[in-house]
Amino acid sequence: MSTVPESKTNGETTLSSEDEGHTSLAKRLAGANTLWIGVVLLLLIAVFGAIRPDAVLTTFTLQTTLVETSVLLVLAVGMTFVIITSGIDLSVGSVLVFSGVTSAMTMNAMSGGDATKAGWGVVWVGLLVALVSGAAWGLLNGLLIAKSKIPPLIVTLGSFGAALGAGQLISNGSNVAGVPEVLGNTLGTGTYLGIPNLVLLAAVVAAIGALLLTTTRFGRYTYAIGSNEEAARRVGISVTGHLMKIYLLAGVLAGLAGFMAMAYFRVASVTGHDTDNLNAIAGVVLGGTSLFGGAGSVVGTVLGVFIPAVLRKGFVILGVNVYWQPIAVAIVLVAAVWFDQSRRRARNQR
Template sequence: MTARPFQHLRHLRHAGVASIAVFFICCVLAFSVATDTFLSAGNLLNVLRQSAPLLIVATAMTLVITTGGIDLSIGSTLALVGALAAIALQADVPDIVVLLGGVLLGASIGALNGYFIAWAGMPAFIVTLGTLSVVRGIALLITQGYSVPVRDIGWFVQLGRGHLFGVPLPALIAILTLCAGWVALRHMRFGRYVVGIGTNSEGVRRAGVKVRIVTLKVYILSGAAAGLAGLITTARLGSGSSNQGVGFELAVIAAVVLGGTNLFGGRGTIVGTLLGALSIAVLGNGLILIHVSPFYTQIIQGAIMLLAIWMNTRIFTSQPKQ
């Protein structure tokens, strides 16, 4: 009797992953027929390079949403870290210091979010909405709204433009991040705690789990991932700007929810997140190749997110009849 609910949850997770897999395959087939350049090696590698920041942050966001939380500050964190990295590089700060400092800054912003959510008991939506505004404002203040160029020297720019074994370095970093997230969520005690908090936070707390600490950790990971994404974006574009990452949080949330992670917590899937992020990246790339206006791209992505939320609330969260 006790195994039936867990079996139902597995079926829901598999249904979510299967549905986004079908959608992803349909997008690939449609754009392959519509244009000859879509399946070219150069274009596919470009899709992987451009989608790397999305994949990295979506991995951490999967953990956040699985706990029943949300992080709206990731786009602003990306912009602030990227802008500060460009300023630091202009001041001849060593590349390794810029890299470590950017990830640490992102983690610190995540820790601030986690403190207010876990200890002050404030809603995650309100907290991260507030830090979204504050962090973006700091980025604007520092840069005065201007783009800060990065000199094409040192190895920092290779973080966004380099290749290893013929594969873009950002894509390899994203793959390692996804693997780490998959292991953490599926095969580690930390992942079981994350799922448990999203399912029944009070029950997990009574079982002796330090719910506040686990919650703090997932937001630290989210902030660190956003910081890393900011560094990669700045390295790829060759400049840091306070305007980077506008709307990035919506794309990340769409990728996670589209992949089958329950928007209300308790169920998460890294494989689904991978497919969701790639679907969004392929959709954006394919629409550009067939010369569709980028304004329509935003409309289509917004419609897809609405569909994903509807599926979460109406289909995947439905309970079996007794």
Template sequence: MSTSSPPTETMAIGTAEPKEGFLKHLLKAQAFQILLVLLVIVAIFSALAPDTFAQWSNFRLIIQNASILAVLGIGMTFVIITAGIDLSIGSVLVFSGVVSAMVMRAMGGQGWGVAIVGILVAIASGVAWGLFNGFLIAKGKIPPLIVTLGSLGMALGFAQILTGGVDIRQVPTVLTTTIGYGNVFGTIPTISVIALVLIIIGAIVLHYTRFGLHTFAVGSSEVAARRVGVKVDRQLISIYTISGGLAGFAGILSLSQFSTTAIAGQSQTNLNVIAAVVIGGTSLFGGIGTIFGTVVGLFIPAVLQNGFVITGVQPFWQQVAVGAVLIAAVYVDQARRSAAMRGNTQSLWRRFVSGSRRG
């Protein structure tokens, strides 16, 4: 009698699984699917307004407007991959810009010496709020939603107390001319180049370093991450600190671009960034996400807003469209997770049945 197992049983045990082709894997990736949606939106607006929308000057404006959100999106991607949330980034941006502007105004001058101090102050302010959030979440075991909702109000409140609710408009000229309105190679906004450099660094850290691997591990299963030696508390504190630091840096970018602290202009920033990250394929349940997907997700609301204005459609429809895409993205993520869980359950059941038969 032959002792070899039939092929069907071997597949049930799961000792060998066929590798998925690159093209098939790419087509199934949510970030790639969102990219296709973005390209369709761009094609539609280009057809409707070829003389205004489909111009480099207009695309340049869209890229520039999305640059600050992209910087915030890097930190938010890390946070959401850990199954956390950071509602405070918009307020931290405002607070950091206010403190930086006050310091630079007190120093006086329009040169790089004053500007560099302002940049460092803005980043330090953001890092302080990030440490505050991370420590309460990791050590205090307070849910991220509650902590960051509290710091959202605190940071914005302190900014208003420091300024009396009046925007500061004294910004060193070197910041506005070089970063805010400056160009690289004559056509590419400097602020967008800075954002691109940070995006590349963020992608490398997330996908090719141990820090990124530990970030995914914490989001996939905090208990399992602790068991394999990941210092979960330190990882969470570091991630929220990075998010805060990037929000602080975004504060100086905003100050450079708008030449004012814009205290009342960031009320929807946190929600826009969260929506972009989730639309780009980062799972609210943790353990899944890419920086590339976040960048693609950022451009959908930016393109919609720009296209609606150019084609004469009320810009309020942008909120409707983005909300619909966000709900669809979360639904797809939930459906995929449910399908994966069913697949794992069925695989384990087949293994159990096969083992029982062998016994």
């Protein structure tokens, strides 16, 4: 006689422990932000691929999409930590510009005005300058937000203008050329086993960010502060010190992103990054990180960053008017925030 996966107690039917486990797992999967984000991304690829399989489902399209998204992904990893603490950083795009400019100008100065033939020693110094430049702006943001208690929106809006202005000031408003060829050939366009080095670097940053957020005390403190800052303070977490570290991390990654962009374009550009901060925020929110803090993941951010990237690439391939691209991204972004708010209301009503 077959085993029936249920039992009756006091006239009521109850599921067996095995079925309860399956039901619980199904509910967890159905409620997982990352799962739904991945489904949306796959659907977008499938739709564009069905319409133009000859142009969408190709190695070239995959590589170009990955490369074009790498710099934004590095920015978004830092932004994930910031938003989980219920903060915001509008300055990352400007810090990217400032870091690229200072790095390029340093390498040119070390090479007598033309760094194109410079070696790895000059490149490493340029990388250090980019990271320090980003860290300086991140530390300034952290000090004003954590110690002076100025709202993150106001602080980073101010540093958004200040960093961009400083970059334009020291470069006289012009792009800085003279990037070492060894840097452009290796990091900018170089590959390893067929994978662009720029993509590999972004993947390493994302992997380290994911491990930092999910397996360390630093990550647990980040979630705790975003969930309830006062409660985190009462259990002994140094909220001020931790927030300073969070904004410092975002600044360092913005500096690294500036160095990567410089390597790819072979010039430190003072234009073209006006919306990088908003794109990074959009990618993080689309990835399931709550603007209210306390929830989010780097894995979700990776998927979220690729949703607008795939939309833009698909529209270009299909020949859709370029002005529809920001409209489509905006609709998806608003839908993601609405979904997050709906889930929060439903959870609070339980």
